[in-house]
Amino acid sequence: MTSSTITREIPKPGINFQLYELGKFIRLSLTWLTIIFGAVWIASWLVGVLLPAAIEQFMQGDNAHFIGNVLRALTPIVSVMVFIPINAMFMVLCERRALALFTVRKGPNRVGPDGYLQTAADAVKLLFKEDITPHGADAIMFTLAPIIFFAPSIFGALPLLAAVTADHPLYSFVNLPTGIFYVLAMSSIPVVGLVMGSWASNNKYSLVGGLRSAAQAVSYEIPLVLSIITVCFMAGSLDVVQIARQQAGGLLNWNVFGGGALTHANLGSITSIVAALIMSLSCVILFCMYLIAACAEVNRIPFDLPEAESELVSGYNTEYSGIKFAIFFLAEFTNLFIVSTVATVMFLGCGAAPLPILDEVMVGTVTSLLAWAQNNLGANFGQLGWLINSLINPTTFVAALWVILKVYSLVVFAILVRGTLPRFRIDQLMDFGWKRLIPLSLILLIAITFLKELV
Amino acid sequence: MENIISFSQATVEPIMFYALVLLMVPLAFGVIFDRSIIRAGFILIGVFGTISGIFLLLQAQFLAMAQIMIYAVGITLVVVIALMLTNPTLDEDRAPTQAANRLPGFLIALLVFATIFLAIRSELWPMAPELIQSDPTKAIGYFLLTFYSLPFEFSSILLLAALIGSVMLAKSDRAPMKTEKGNAKALAKSTR
Amino acid sequence: MLSKPLAFSFAYIICAIIVTTLYAIGVVGDTIMQAGFNPEMAGLFTASALFALGALAAICGGHGKTIAVAGIALAFCVLVAHEQPLVRYMTLSALLFSIGMYGMVVSRNAVRMLMSIELMLNAVNINMVALARYIDPIAVRGQLFAIFILTVAAAEAAVGLAIVLAIYRNNASIDMEKFNTLKW
Known part of the structure; x- marks a missing residue:
């Protein structure tokens, strides 16, 4: 029978097929993550360490020092510029593969080895498509909109870089005193680009999408900011590095579990223990609230009303094509990444391991490996020995590994939500925002402020 | 790093100031003169952005961020939505200004500017620019919760009142459309 | 060409x-x-x-x-x-204030008038922050006042726009030249 041969060739949709696909998905993610962070790492090493060192070596005087310092100051922006396009390519591929996994399909698997290069091909296609400005559109606004949508995602996440690299000297100067507030202010700008683009397209579907996105952003910004403010109250600071540092030392010190309320609770008094328990519970609720509001802020399903493909064609980006559409696409995925990073830094302990002992072991291993490399390789290359040492900062390396793990877990969680939930209706969305989330966030703000004193 | 920044502070500040002014003044006029009122709304965002740049020059980081968050995004978006709700295309082909008020308006504005400018010029200001608060956010928070806590509380009451009042004002008087039947009835009424 | x-x-x-x-x-x-x-x-x-x-x-x-x-x-x-920096900033504030005042007097559209009022409030904010920077740099109380102005401006924008919407519902227009029913 032909059917039996077919069943032998293609694994039946069952647990084996799913495990096989899951293995492929994990392999793909690991490969892409290695490419992304290898590229970012090498780029920032070149700009921040190697080039300034070479310039100061071969050019004498104050000028060389000045140029070297300028290059070092450029490191954060260069690493962000390198990171954003590659990361967006990976996230699109990851999203398609993961959705395929959740709906028992195969996903893109033709371009390159097992579909690894699918989004690279998509990007090339988008760049070569014709860039159309529709008839009757406001040309200046139409061009400006994707830029306004995209620019904040470059500059907005800079203070977070200091936190996720554990205050590495090359990145520590982007750590502003108003750190997290700056990130929030910048992440509120993109909606202006959406409304602008939707109005300038001279298209009714776009306009409806833009109006929806404006209403949604204005409503969901409040619970988002309030949940972040609650964390700032707990930490007593707006400085992201300080907030990240306070969460070091184990799972229970993370803000999502009460920010050390459980470990600092006075075991002698009942009040203190109960307060600590309630506080950790409210922090978990707070974290969920942040995730919901952030999901709405970056227009992901179930809050993707602005682009709602089945109702509004494609909402605000109906009329966009070619490179402008690519920029919209890029910014959307970068924003998802940024809100996940904010969640990691504010709630999930940033670069801290779940168990403090893990951190020590990992840093120790990396340090001893480095020392070994220094002794065996550095001796042979003479002066270049310090270059190897400057390549890896053990603390930063371990912290970055944990941050990558946490952030991409949140991204995969967002994709899981996308694959699971249907879209809100606009009135349900408004009701949920104003009648549930905002009162809940205010209650939590007051409750956590009081509980913090009781613990 | 510190060296470069502190070295250039004195020279960069005026350059940035004039650049922002040359951006801000045309944008502010654009808000008033642009024929398309919605585009004027978007230009307003640009004005607020440059003003937040001015705040950054004046070492008011917190306020610059609040400016972007509240003015440039929050208030202006609400303004733009209100514009879209009030059917602006009707007025697009007419001049954006009232002809009868142009000359008096110009004279009033000129008078106001001249008065304020002369008043500023004639004053000797007790300057203390070399002192800089290292953490203005902290100072603001301290004063907000100690000496000025009463106005702070009152501003929250004001916001609440404004919220309720604007909802009451903007709510239409039409009966709520609950059932399908009622919906059809209300629709028929509104079309009649 | x-x-x-x-x-x-x-x-x-x-x-x-x-x-x-x-x-x-x-x-x-x-x-x-x-x-x-x-x-x-x-x-x-x-x-x-x-x-x-x-x-x-x-x-x-x-x-x-x-x-x-x-x-x-x-x-x-x-x-x-x-001029010295403080006078520079305050003159900028005066200029923005007069631009806003001109816009408020001449605008035909009610929402544009509200936008001009926002410009004037912002001009005052610049003034406050400049004074905080150059005269009261330690206890930056001008910035505090600017925050209160921000709050009031937000309330003003909400109520003003609601009024404009109510007028639009009654008049089907937000042209300032048609708001003269209380003239005589």
């Missing part, structure tokens, strides 16, 4: 920027070399040059509003070039 009004406007803007730059070089060079350059007289001369150039470009068929806006922006730069 540029159209004729646009070409004249551009020509004016370029000439005016050159004149202003010359003045700025004079001011900066004077503070360095102490050559006895009189900023008051030179400022008067530069301002009249800007005005004459503008009149010339407008007569030749330039774009009146563009010329006026560029002229005002550059004349402002000339006006404050030799």
